[in-house]
Amino acid sequence: MKVAIVGAGPRGLWAAESLMERARQRGAAIELTVFNDRPLAEASALGAFQPGLPGQWLLNAPKSIVETQLRALDPDHELASDFPSRGTVGDLLAESWRELDAHLPPACSLTHRELAVTDIAPKGDGVEVHGERFDEVLITTGHADTWPGSLAGTEIADVPVIAPAYPASQLDSVRDDDIALVRGAALTFIDVVRRAKARVFYPVTRSGRFMEVKGYLDDAAAAQAAPAIEEASAAILTCEELAELKAILAECAMRVLEAAGGEGSAADVRAVLDGADFTGDPVAELRASLAAAEGEAPLTPALAVGIAFRDTYDALVDRASFGGRETLGGGDFDAFTRTMERVAFGPPSESAREVLALIDAGRIRIELIARGDEALADLAAEVGATVVIDSVLAPPGVVEGTLVGRLVESGIGETYADTRALHIERDGTLAGQAHIAAAGRMNEGLILGHDTLRRSEHDVVERWADRVSRAALSYPERVHGMPPLAPKHVAWSDELLANPDACRALIEEYGSPVNVLNPAPMAANIAELVDAGEAAGVETKVFYARKANKALVFADTARDTGNGVDVASENELRQVLARGVPGERIILSAAIKPDALLKLAIDNGVVISADNRGEYDRIAGLAQASARVALVAPRLAPDPATMPPTRFGERLDAWAQHLARPGEHVRAVGVHAHLHGYAAADRSSALTECMQLTDLLTAAGHAPEFIDIGGGVPMRYLADEGEWRAYQHAIEQQRNGYATPFTWKSDPLTNTYPYWQEPTRGPWLGEVLAGGIGAGLRERGLRLHLEPGRSLLDGCGVILAEVAFVKTRSDGLPLVGLAMNRTQCRTTSDDYLTDPYLVEASGAERPGELEAFLVGAYCIEDELILRRKIRFPRGVVPGDIVAIPNAAGYFMHILESASHQIPLAKNVVWEPGGQPRLDDIDA
Known part of the structure; x- marks a missing residue:
């Protein structure tokens, strides 16, 4: 989308920042051009806030109201006065433009163009600016430089006229001995007398009064x-x-x-x-x-x-x-x-004090202050004025001769009722137009107080940024997190989620949340790894990491494909044995192994990953006591100089010394490693060291048959790499304080799974076995064992949860309550970063767009289901169903809790063409 903002003052900056922030959060691609009739450093109208203005030109509002996307004007309280100079404000505005350019979302651009725009016209479904087509145009031109009532270009009684009084250089021609007649006695008059060098100033007004000083309560x-x-x-x-x-x-x-x-x-x-x-x-x-x-x-x-x-x-x-x-x-x-x-x-007190000091010194004379209805020429002659200064600014509303004035004259815009205000809708769009909008001084009369630095009083700019960014979305009706992270499509779950009646029936039958499982993708994922190993000439066996999901249908699938299961507790082992998985196709990798668990494994011929030498000796003792031979794979901790330190296993030299000769009741059938992360290069390095250990074991008389490198087989959750990169950029901007927080309480989400990875599974394993690794395994006659959990369950499950309520937090933050708790979609990482789906309740009236956080059933403040804000284009109502896709791997069960005595989620097997049934873990 091509967007133009005409005017680079405070409101133009606000609009540009708001638009780019929404583009960042919503995933919109916007090409923004900002037109301004003067250099960016002089962006505000008449140079009212440009850097380098006289230090005594003070803002008539406290510094606390001035804030941009970058920062507040004085976050560290370094400014001595509560009323900063307008030059200081200008410095912040200029810095904010630069930082906006430096923090653009990856799919957006910003171009500054120095041009006095005089020609804007609707053209088809867009707008032309001096012949260039844009999709949307916003006018933020602020104060008019000239206006029909201005004294610019005139002489009064042969006396030169300075009009307007801004920029500051306009007043440089005033001499020390000048007698200045000044039209107006308000804020601009104060700037004039604090800058110009006249011997005496005569203010002229219709009211005959000065403004009241800004007063505040202690x-x-x-x-x-x-x-x-x-x-x-x-x-x-x-x-x-x-x-x-x-x-x-x-x-x-x-x-x-x-x-x-x-x-x-x-x-x-x-x-x-x-x-x-x-x-x-x-x-x-x-x-x-x-x-x-x-x-x-x-x-x-x-x-x-x-x-x-x-x-x-x-x-x-x-x-x-x-x-x-x-x-x-x-x-x-x-x-x-x-x-x-x-x-x-x-004015602030400091400015008023200066005026009174000039009055007391005789440099401001008030004899003419109430004679504003008289001819200025007569007044100039009466006091012998040598210069006339116009300190009356253009009035608010539509000003003849300006860009907005021409739009009204041509019928593109119109004024409101009996006012001079440009008639706009609440999002700034000109009445009768679709793609031209305006925000600022030209709307005064329709909108009260619209000409201000403060961003809290009005939402016209924010509404405009909402509308334009929404129109810039490729899929505006898509439910998405901030920023979007669309899940890759899985055919069976797509079909389910497209059937609201089926989803509703599952919730009504099994409660909320319900874990819906399909083992079919698992078989394909296993085959992909086995085939990749075979392509490298390496016999590969896959042992499903049971801890990734407790449903027994997945252990059955591993069994039925001729592969095995990795178990980490006595209950897991008993259940898997009961499903008919033979012991030699089971590996016990539990971090802590009580004697009862070890006895069960030994008695059933289960391979045990011995984490340390003491555990190995316990296994040997238990096997001897039961007159059996335990099958063991010592767990190797790779060299910390080549890989991150790990708490699992022991170093090569320790194992080589401890297993210097075979034991009567223990058979070392392989070598095991438990590795962190997902890098193929780390696996290759670990395999090299594991082969060194197998060589030592073989030389000592053992007969290792395999190397098991555990899990960490990467998978990919997301459909679009670009969205993942955009998310990484956005969360980094939030962490460094620039982006508006889109996570709960600004959570930095520093520990999350890499939801986009390439390569995954088969191609990844091909990389692991390249460079001689596969050949090394073949030469030694070793099988490769893998223990994936997450990547085997890729595409195998979706969580359905019913919407219980829609409300706001006490500060107005929107919340959507789900009938589930946060442990039912959580691992040890900070968040689940795949966007949810919304299955809308049949017949429910949609309330309109909502951006909200999903909260759960536990009675704690931080009970968040997902920690990113979620955008619902059509809104949410109780009875809707939120679906969290592709969550079978770890997220359903690894941390699930029945706190508050709330029952655990039911696990339902859903196979297209069949009837849904409870998994045997629940049945």
């Missing part, structure tokens, strides 16, 4: 006022008219005033809300506001109203946006919010 007062803020926020969400809104804010402001020990009456508060509180002395008001903000005087009604308005602003945004404005009075509400903007969103 911790104790904030805690006391918190219930008032919470109650007011809840009330605002349901208020029906502007008068009620004002009453809610008035009550909240009075409680804020009380919590702070401020001074003022309810009438004073209402006067602030009505904009009727002007004393006529703007300088005195500014001094009082600053003193109260800095705690040198009691909190004023104006500052209390400002705090109440700011702290309930999120609720007001929800209430007033997307049509809510009309029920709050339309234009009257707009006028009210303009009044509140002066009260609630003014």
Whole structure:
């Protein structure tokens, strides 16, 4: 998908980061182009946040609201002031663009193009930008550089005009002896007087007032006022008219005033809300506001109203946006919010102090401050102005002459109701369009407070990123984890999962969860290994690692193919013997072997893997006591210089010395090794050392017949290597703190199976036996024994679990509860990384897309079935069935627990064409 973002300011960055984060989690491939009319280092409109701005140009919002995908503005609390310079913000934005480029998902790209975009038009099912086709375009152009009411390009009474006031270089032409007439006395005016070198500044406004200073409650007062803020926020969400809104804010402001020990009456508060509180002395008001903000005087009604308005602003945004404005009075509400903007969103104390210092020094004169309705030429002449500076920015909404203005003029866009706001849907898409969207200042009027650095108040950008990333998916209706890891297809289980009635019948008959097993793939997997050994000229026998799955149908399959079983406990051995597996086709590899287990093995001619010399001697003693000969394969621990250290077995020299001559009651019939990992090269190395031991045993009079290299035969769970690589990239980005966490509590998942591996099974064994290894076995007349579990059960089982509930955690995180516990799909690794399937309940209405974690039945907080978040495109409802595919190998049984006295899952044999039946382990 080709996507364009026009505008590289804070909102354009937000959109790009959100889109790429969703691409990372959803597996979308997106080619993103970001257009900007100035270099990236000057990305924000008018250079308002570019690096290198004057240090005294402060943000009028606290640093705590500024955060990008990369990091918060001041995570280490190194900035001295709570109100950072806009240049510092610019540094973060520029760094964040660079880091976004460095952390792109593997299937995505990012191109920055310096171009002032003037031509956007829908074209078929896409959009053309200056003739280049894109699938989606988002406009985030922010403040307009020029506007019809600007003084740019004009002269007033033969006096030069500086318009706009940004970037900072615009003010460099102001001389030390200039008399500057400045239109506006708000935040841009403060930037002007803190940068320009004029001898005197005359601000001109219509209101005749400065903005209130930003005031905040101390911790104790904030805690006391918190219930008032919470109650007011809840009330605002349901208020029906502007008068009620004002009453809610008035009550909240009075409680804020009380919590702070401020001074003022309810009438004073209402006067602030009505904009009727002007004393006529703007300088005195500014001094009082600053003193109260800095705690040198009691909190004023104006500052209390400002705090109440700011702290309930999120609720007001929800209430007033997307049509809510009309029920709050339309234009009257707009006028009210303009009044509140002066009260609630003014400068920090440091900026206000500077203004007052300049007033006291005579460099700011207020004689003209309330004469904004008069001609500027007359005012300039009256004070002998030598320069006029325009510190009034373009208004919000659609501005004539801009890109958005032209879209409206051409009919591609439209304004909303009686406002200048560009009419968009909740995901930013222009009304009447499908692939052009906009987010930011142009939407003010339809959306309240949409022109802000803060990312928490609005979800337009997030909704846009949701929609676009969803459209970029190859299979948008696929249930998948974050990021996707699609399982490879297995014909019989695909057929089962495509039959909701059959799945429902299994749950109703056997409970949830139910382990559905099919041994047919196992026989093919065994044959693949045997054939690969034969191709290398080596007789190969496969011993199914019984611990991988307790179902007896798999021991039967190993028996029926003429192969054997690896057992690790007395119960496993008794069960396998009872299934008719002869002793010589069984190997006992238990890590701990009580005497009773050893006696059972000796009595039945089972080959015993002797882990250590002491165990070997115990075997010899038990065999002698029963007048039998034990069949033993000493377990070799390979040289730790060539392979990772292992707790299993003993070194070659130790065994060679201990078995220097044959024993009367023990026959060393082979050599055994228990190896970690899956590397073919490690197996080849271990086989070389094992052959050295067989040579020594043969020379000592023993007659070894085989070498057994245990399990670790690799298999592949996934359908797509690219998805595995993308997952590895994504989890690494999460671990290093860049990617938004997609695992439960940011679990790094450092210990997981390699779900994509090549080669596997037969080709892998061919590599093991290459390079002379096969020849060495042939020359010695040795068989190769393997003890796979997982790879033999590849394709042999699926877990079905019923959805019990859908809810949220206390913080709103979506959860889907399954009628199973976490031990019923778990090994010693951190997680099962293959995506689940959803078998939808017949006739259930689908609630729509949901991204949630799967939780289980145990009463603990971290009771997770899968630790990646799962995306359900059509949602989930109780009665649905979640299927975990290809889980027969280890995941069903190795750690299963009946805690809480919850019964263990039933194991059902499902063979196409036959009737499902309980495996004999349960029957």
